[in-house]
Amino acid sequence: MTEYKPDRPLSGAFRAVWRWHFYAGLLVLPFLMLMALTGALYLFADEIDGAVYRDLSRVAPRAAAASPDRWAASAEAGLGGAVANVLVPAGPGEAVRLTVNRPDGGKRTAFVDPHDAQLIGSTPFGGVMETVKQLHSLILLGPWANYVVEIVAGWAIILVATGLFLWWPRGRGVGVVAIKAGDPGRRPFWRDLHAVTGLYAGGVIAFLALTGMPWSAFWGDQYMAWVKDHGLGRPAAPSAASPFAHAEHRDAPAGVGWTMEGMVMPGPPAGPGRLSTVIATAERQGLARPWMVSIPSDPGLAWTVARQVRQVEDTRALYIDATTGAVRADIRYGQFGVGAKAFEWGIAVHQGTQYGWINRSVMLGGCIGIWLLAISGVMMWWKRRPPRLSKGRLGAPEAPPGPRVRAAVLGIVLPLAILFPLTGLSLIVALALERAVSLLRRRFAFT
Structure with a gap:
C-alpha cells in the first residue's frame, strides 16, 4: 500500500492538530452522520408529511x-x-x-x-416526522442523549476549526480549491475530496452546529437564562x-x-x-x-x-x-430582545425556512457535506491504516511533544472547550483515555 508523501516534512504543530482532527472525527462522525441524514429529511418535512398522510390530511x-x-x-x-x-x-x-x-x-x-367534524383517522403523535425529529435530537436514545447533542455540536466546530488549520496551504498545493487527483483508488483523491468539501461546506457545518446548540439541555438553557437575566429575551x-x-x-x-x-x-x-x-x-x-x-x-x-x-x-x-x-x-x-431575536433567527435558518428554497438548499448542502467528509475521511484512514490494528494502534497521526505543539492544539481547541463546557469535559475524558491507552501500549510493548 503506497502512502501519500507530502512535498515537504510536516511540522509538529501540523501533526498535533491533525491528530486531534482525527480523534474528533472518530468521536462524533457516527452521530453527525445520523443528525445530517435526519436533518436533511426534516428540511422536507412538509413534502414528506403531505405524501405519507395525503389520504388523512386532504379534504x-x-x-x-x-x-x-x-x-x-x-x-x-x-x-x-x-x-x-x-x-x-x-x-x-x-x-x-x-x-x-x-x-x-x-x-x-x-x-x-x-366542514362536517368527521374523524378521518389518526396516527401516532406527530407521525413519521416526529420520529425523524426525535432521531435528529437523539432523544430516542434516552433523556441523557440531549447532552450528547451539545458535545457533538462542539466537536463538530472543533473539526471545522482544525480542518481549516490543516487545509491552509503553507506553500503546499494540496487540494486547495479543487480536486486534482483523479484516481479514486488512491489516497490523494480522497484527501482532495475531503479538503475541498470541508473548504466549501465547513462554514455551513459550523453554522448548523452552533445553531443546533439551543436544543441542548445545558448550553441552550444557560444561554436563554443569560439572555433573560440581561433583558435581551x-x-x-x-x-x-x-x-x-x-x-x-x-x-x-x-x-x-x-x-x-x-x-x-x-x-x-x-x-x-x-x-x-x-x-x-x-x-x-x-x-x-x-x-x-x-x-x-x-x-x-x-x-x-x-x-x-x-x-x-x-x-x-x-x-x-x-x-x-x-x-x-x-x-x-x-x-x-436582541438575544431572543438572534436565537429565533438562527433556528429558522437552521431549519431551512427563513430564506426560502435558497436557505433549504444551502442547509441540504451542509448535510451532504458531512457525509462526504465522513466517507472520504474513512477512505483516507483505510488507505493509511497500520498493517496490524490489533496491536493497539488506530492509525492516529503521531505528534511529537513540545510546547509549540501543545500551543497549536490548545490555541484552537481550548477556546471552544471553554465556550461549550460539556465539549470541554469530553475533551478531558478524551485526553485521559489517550493517556491510559499510551500507558497500556508501553506496558505491553505494542508497536
Missing part, C-alpha cells in the same frame, strides 16, 4: 364549516382522550389536526374534516395582564417558538373555556393561518394561539381568555 373544500367545538368532541370521542392542541390549517382543503392525550399517557394525532407581559409563568410540561403551549417556550399566563377563570371562542378571537385579530391553539389542562390558564411561521418576522402569539374571548397578551417578534 374536499366546501363552504360549510362545523363548530370548532365539534372538531374537539369528534377527536375525543374517537380516540378516547382529551385534546391538548389544535392545528388550524391554512386552507379549506386541509384537515384539522388535533393532538389527543390518552388516559394511558400516550398521544395520538387526529385528523378531522373541518422575551418581553414582559402587558401591565394589565398577569405575569408570565413557567408551565408544567403537560400545559406548555405548542408552536410558540423557543423564546416563549413553556410560558403561560395565569388568571382567574371566569367559566369553562371553549375552542370556538378562542378561534373566533384569533380570526378577529387577523392572525394569519395556519396557527396552533394550545388547550391547557389547568382552567386557570389562558389559552395560547401561535401562528405557524416560516420567517421569524411573522412570529405572533395570542394569550386568550377562553371564556370571554378577551386577549390578555399579543406577543410579536418585534417585542423580543
Whole structure:
C-alpha cells in the first residue's frame, strides 16, 4: 500500500492538530452522520408529511364549516382522550389536526374534516416526522442523549476549526480549491475530496452546529437564562395582564417558538373555556393561518394561539381568555430582545425556512457535506491504516511533544472547550483515555 508523501516534512504543530482532527472525527462522525441524514429529511418535512398522510390530511373544500367545538368532541370521542392542541390549517382543503392525550399517557394525532367534524383517522403523535425529529435530537436514545447533542455540536466546530488549520496551504498545493487527483483508488483523491468539501461546506457545518446548540439541555438553557437575566429575551407581559409563568410540561403551549417556550399566563377563570371562542378571537385579530391553539389542562390558564411561521418576522402569539374571548397578551417578534431575536433567527435558518428554497438548499448542502467528509475521511484512514490494528494502534497521526505543539492544539481547541463546557469535559475524558491507552501500549510493548 503506497502512502501519500507530502512535498515537504510536516511540522509538529501540523501533526498535533491533525491528530486531534482525527480523534474528533472518530468521536462524533457516527452521530453527525445520523443528525445530517435526519436533518436533511426534516428540511422536507412538509413534502414528506403531505405524501405519507395525503389520504388523512386532504379534504374536499366546501363552504360549510362545523363548530370548532365539534372538531374537539369528534377527536375525543374517537380516540378516547382529551385534546391538548389544535392545528388550524391554512386552507379549506386541509384537515384539522388535533393532538389527543390518552388516559394511558400516550398521544395520538387526529385528523378531522373541518366542514362536517368527521374523524378521518389518526396516527401516532406527530407521525413519521416526529420520529425523524426525535432521531435528529437523539432523544430516542434516552433523556441523557440531549447532552450528547451539545458535545457533538462542539466537536463538530472543533473539526471545522482544525480542518481549516490543516487545509491552509503553507506553500503546499494540496487540494486547495479543487480536486486534482483523479484516481479514486488512491489516497490523494480522497484527501482532495475531503479538503475541498470541508473548504466549501465547513462554514455551513459550523453554522448548523452552533445553531443546533439551543436544543441542548445545558448550553441552550444557560444561554436563554443569560439572555433573560440581561433583558435581551422575551418581553414582559402587558401591565394589565398577569405575569408570565413557567408551565408544567403537560400545559406548555405548542408552536410558540423557543423564546416563549413553556410560558403561560395565569388568571382567574371566569367559566369553562371553549375552542370556538378562542378561534373566533384569533380570526378577529387577523392572525394569519395556519396557527396552533394550545388547550391547557389547568382552567386557570389562558389559552395560547401561535401562528405557524416560516420567517421569524411573522412570529405572533395570542394569550386568550377562553371564556370571554378577551386577549390578555399579543406577543410579536418585534417585542423580543436582541438575544431572543438572534436565537429565533438562527433556528429558522437552521431549519431551512427563513430564506426560502435558497436557505433549504444551502442547509441540504451542509448535510451532504458531512457525509462526504465522513466517507472520504474513512477512505483516507483505510488507505493509511497500520498493517496490524490489533496491536493497539488506530492509525492516529503521531505528534511529537513540545510546547509549540501543545500551543497549536490548545490555541484552537481550548477556546471552544471553554465556550461549550460539556465539549470541554469530553475533551478531558478524551485526553485521559489517550493517556491510559499510551500507558497500556508501553506496558505491553505494542508497536
